[in-house]
Amino acid sequence: MDQAPGSPDRPQAAHGLPGCYRHPGRETGISCTRCERPICPECMVSASVGFQCPECVRTGSGTGHAPSASRPRTIAGAEVTGGDPRLVTKILLGVNAAVFLAVLADRTLADQLNLIALAFDPRLRDVVGVADGEWYRLLTSVFLHQQIWHIAFNMLGLWWLGGPLEAALGRVRYLALYLLSGLAGSTLVYLLAEPNQGALGASGAIWGLLGATAVLLRRLDYDLRPVIALLALNLLFTFTMPGISWEAHVGGLVGGTVIAFGMVHAPRERRTLVQAGVCALVLLAAVVAIVLRTQSLLT
Structure with a gap:
């Protein structure tokens, strides 16, 4: 230009x-x-x-x-490092792709890794799910996809949103944002969805990145209208199209927005402590909700 x-x-x-x-x-x-x-x-x-x-x-x-x-340092206080500015984003893309290929090779992996609260598996003749002690499903489901269009759409969002956020927040903070947003989405699914309803996909984490992008642009005094329009359009699809887990989208959006706000608005004097505290509070809220939901399912 x-x-x-x-x-x-x-x-x-x-x-x-x-x-x-x-x-x-x-x-x-x-x-x-x-x-x-x-x-x-x-x-x-x-x-x-x-x-x-x-x-x-x-x-x-x-x-x-x-x-x-x-x-x-970046706007979030992380030291600026050399090398690939999209390193963590590329690693996350690679992990998602690797899990997708593994599921194509062995379809039973999807049943073992997806998010399900509590259900009877006739093949195993046993009860499975998060409430049965399989808490890992809350995170493994975030990296799990079965349809090519599903992983393509989510990975496009990860590439588009992840790079600028990784540069602005720093690698460690960006990774924490992604994982905690995914966990927040899974937690809301666990709380509100039917116990035997399965859920999978990186949508919760991607919506967390979308919320964080809005927070970052507001912090930089950018025009928010394009992001608001994108949010509104995606919310419309979320609540009108069948087969979409709105709980994962909303949970990830709220979690990512809260974490990003704490990261970019933390006071300079205690920035790292405040940022770690916000992440810890989101994690604690998720753990408490998961424990309470588990107790309600088992009683």
Whole structure:
């Protein structure tokens, strides 16, 4: 895309907002506090005041002694690392694909890994499910798909939403967001769905990423209308199309939104502690709900 005449450092994006100086096609309303070049979430580095571009962080813009220059961090406080910015996203894609291929090779794996609260399996002549002690199903089901369209749709969402979030949050925080969102979705399914109703898929985790994207864009003062429209459209499909576990979608959305809010709005002085505390609270809420539901099913 052509840059604005006379402004080589401020490329113009399609809808009027400036484009990132490193990624001209990405609209952004954030500029480096030192050189004022526009920067997107992947390029921005958290500083004592505002955000800086990678070049100013690397050179220190003449000061070189600021803590932010020696330890560049993302908007969520994670240290900026080199290498592939989508490493965790690619690993998650690989795990989902590997489980999908394993299920194609052995269809019985789906029955062993899907989310089911409590049911009698005639083939095993035994009771199976989370309430019977198979708690691992709450997470294994998040990586489980049986139809090609199902995994394709979810992995497209993971690739589209995951990369920017991984760059903005950092690898560890991003992985925690994904796994806890998936667990939150599974927990709501376990609480509200029929005990013998099976559920599977990464939808809960993907909806968590969608909620986190809305929180991040709001934090960066971006236009939220496209994300709101996408949320509304997906909610419409969730509640009108048969065979969709709305509990997983809503649970993942709520969990991901809460976690992301805690990550990007945590105070700088106690940022890591607050972020860990928010994740722990979401995990604790899920565990308490699971235990109570299990007791109700077994009594």
